[in-house]
Amino acid sequence: MTPRRIAIVPHSHWDREWYESYQEFRLNLVDMLDTLLPLLETDASYPYFMLDGQMAVVDDYLDVRPEAEPRLRALAAAGRLSMGPWYILMDEFLSSGETIIRNLQMGIARGAAFGGVMDVGYLPDMFGHIAQMPQILRQAGFTDAVVWRGVPSAITKNAFMWEAPDSSTVRAEYLPVGYGNGAALPDDAKALVRRTVDLVKEIEPFLMGALLCMNGSDHLFPQPWLGRVVAEANELQDDLAFEVTSLPRYLAAAPSENLEHWKGELRSGFRSNMLMGVTSNRVDVKRMGALAERALERRAEPLATLFQAPAEWPEKLLALAWKEVVRNSAHDSICACSVDDVVDAVLHRYAEARTIADGLATRAVASFAQSLAAPGHYVLNAAPRARAGLVELVVGAAEPPSGDVQVVSERTGLPGSMVLDATTVRTVLGMLQGPKIDNDAWVHDVGVEEDDEGLHITVTVGAEERRNVPIAEAKQDIYARLGARPDAVVRISLNQPPIRRIVARVDAVPGYGWQSFEPAPLTHRVEARESDGAVVLANGLVTVEIDTKLGTFAVDGRPGYGRVVDGGDLGDSYNYSPPGRDSFVDTPLSVSVRVVEPGPVRARAAITALYVWPDHVDGSSQARVGAHEVEIETLLELRADDPVVRVETSFVNPSRDHRVRVHLPLPDPATASQAESAFAIVERGLTAEGRVDELGLPTAPAHRFVSAGGLTVVHNGVCEYELIDIEAGPGGEAARTIALTVVRSTGMLSRLGMAYRPFPAGPLTPVDGLQMAGRRITLSYALAVRHDDPYALADDVLLPLDVVAASGGGTRPARGSALGIEGAQVSALHRVAGAAEVRVFNPTPYPTTVTIHGHSGWLVDLRGYPEQPFEGSFALRPFGIATARLRDA
């Protein structure tokens, strides 16, 4: 009998931050690598070590030990130290597709300094895997993945072929008991043999031959005796052939023929914890993450590409912002299954990234405004598709408003004058630092006249920014005159015409384009009205009627939207788990409704509903006890010529140990949902695989949108949803409602003895921030019935049109497009080495032609290697992702 190969791969799984902060774990990381490097350099029997598939570990070490870089490089070049390919081991569902790709590209780029990254798509601890991962890996040149969580019952061996929706396939090595099956091996050959026999027994049905023995686990140090014990174990017996090896070497000899096959995402809890509840803990983190990603992906990068010269591309600032976002995508970071120090750091990194992105977008928009030939207001569309929409802007109020605009507020001017002495004038002028007085008031001119009486200063104020107003010069002039006539009387006159803030609908603005602002005639005017105690918003396309008793609303006669359901949660950061004696609150004590804006462009109504929620779950009785009043504000908005209902629900969370969801009825019974995931819309059924150790709860993340039963919901941030109210019908079981999780409060990093997951998934650490108590929780979402393009809907809801005021003098015409892209969804528009690069994907099952009007270039893979040239257009397979580098833009 040939002995069974036992491939021992020494490694350490390094969660950068988790139940301790990054800096605490980093101290250990420095110690670990200080131990490892001499071992690898001097002990030939300890030949390999894997640095957890993420380059962040290397950077974090070198920040403290910069002098060690040549040693790391030498060990990597010798193949003894495996690094990368990722920059960080991200969560695949809670970060955007673009963040996942940038993460991989950052890892590969950083790894180049060390002779290249490990040639394996190592995904050891992620809480499930996205459907498109095989395609992403193949486009970066990888043919192997290594996975643990999420693998379904259909897979019965330790390897399978994993196929993405576009048919890209990688060989996936499945770790049946995780990445730590060979952690902490004994320093004794006989014990090693016994332990290995047990290991083989444990997963023998899976094994197709060799046993992959992952010698490491969370934050473990290398075991320096390993080489000696392995040699002794080989001397002792002939059944097992031990070797210390690397993951690439193990995979090179692993079977790849006649493997089982799986297509799509891996979200099963059949054999290992999926920890699906991380989607709904710390909802503030998920929202901040989505806002930062959107600010980078949909505004800063495309706007700077389109409206700033290539030489002005803010490469370093964008790299800083991306590094923060990528670091935050680490599975314990974005998942927020971490202590409060970590979550605070994550929120701060997102704020930093978003501030950079917002600032860069503002600069690009200003650059666009300066380039326009004629003065006036312009509407700018940062989305690739042409679209109409609503804009809000401040205009002069000299003329009465047209019937197609809606006045939000009006401010009469402040004409008038005052007489001041020279000292006071100096103080007043000292406060005038620039042209901006407030968001709606800008200095347009400062005039000075002098006569026998004294000085007459006239400050003219307008509603929009005007460049090159010589304020400093005017101040100097005034100071000089006052110096010559210290006793002069000074009369300051303010010349500010009245202004008004308006909302108007504009006709379709070209994709990545602009046009001068012109209110569009309204076809379906919207109106909010109160009648017989009810409040109705209607525009001829959709009717929203608010139930003034329940605080919910009906859409086109279907009642029950926006029902807020509060129930107990005795789970933890990883899993929802109801208390033994759960109770629910879904009926308010009182409701008041008021019209906030009547129409005709935008109608808004506010629902204020008062509930009494229990305070917390009593540990011994498992009942929800205590009481808190909570006021839930829901703002409903309907726009002219738009069938979308926009909703924002907000409250200060008074309670602990609970889960709050919003229920939305489905127009038709649904047997499946379609949710946005990275580069795809994934279909999920009504159930999820689980096991005794973790209930298969069919809650799932949706990136920007989810559809089911004729209803599409767009939401601001990654959101947890579940299809509920499942009843038997003629076509089998079907759901009647979709529930969105508004907040989940637990207060425990992990817990023992939970109903839905009895064993811990991490340290049993109380974490107060996980309760979200006292924090304002806001869920923004939009509803559309029978909408056929959720991507367009998501842009309309989440990426509003910009309005800019131009003072003219440039060369740009009044209408145009900076780049025309058709035929696919755009994931990225940015610059790489000076050239504009567009990443598109086809979320449909049909082949498409992607047209990039007037441009040629090369399709490149995710490492930037050219694949094929294109002239103006290229074909894209169903569910394909493509990256086009433009030669001439």
Ligand SMILES: [Zn+2]
């Ligand atoms: Zn981990």
